[in-house]
Amino acid sequence: MSGGKVSRFKPLNPDEAWGRLVQASKHIQVLQRLSDAEVQRSFEAVDTLKKVQPSGKIKRYKEFLYDVLRHGRQYVLLCAMGLGQARVLTTTNGGRAELLGIIKANKGNPDIDHPALRPLAIEYQIPESVTGLFILSVHDVASG
16 A cells, blocks of 8 residues: 555546536525635635745646636636645646636636626635746746
8 A cells, every 4th residue: 555645536527627617606606605615725726826936736736726817816716616726636737738728718608707706706815817926937946
């Protein structure tokens, strides 16, 4: 038996992940609020985005959130709510890239981009853009 920690989540394919984001958006449309667990995941996402030099899994989660943020803060909120760090990290790199493509293709789609999302994203202090956020790259490590 290996000593590594095993995730309790099975890897999501991009369509399953997209379905979870649509479900999270519908939840917001009806309730106009986040559950306590969703609030916690949202704060964790914001903290992750603001970390200067994360490593390992946290770095991969930050890179994903950073890429999502380029499409809008409301999508970061949905990813935090519907997926969370553990599910994002159990998804393959290719799956995360494909999910980003689905998000990009559906910008403005009312199934996912409900007007109630933006005020909640602001309330939970999700950055408006990637401007001012530090993303660590291999070049930063080599030169610093």
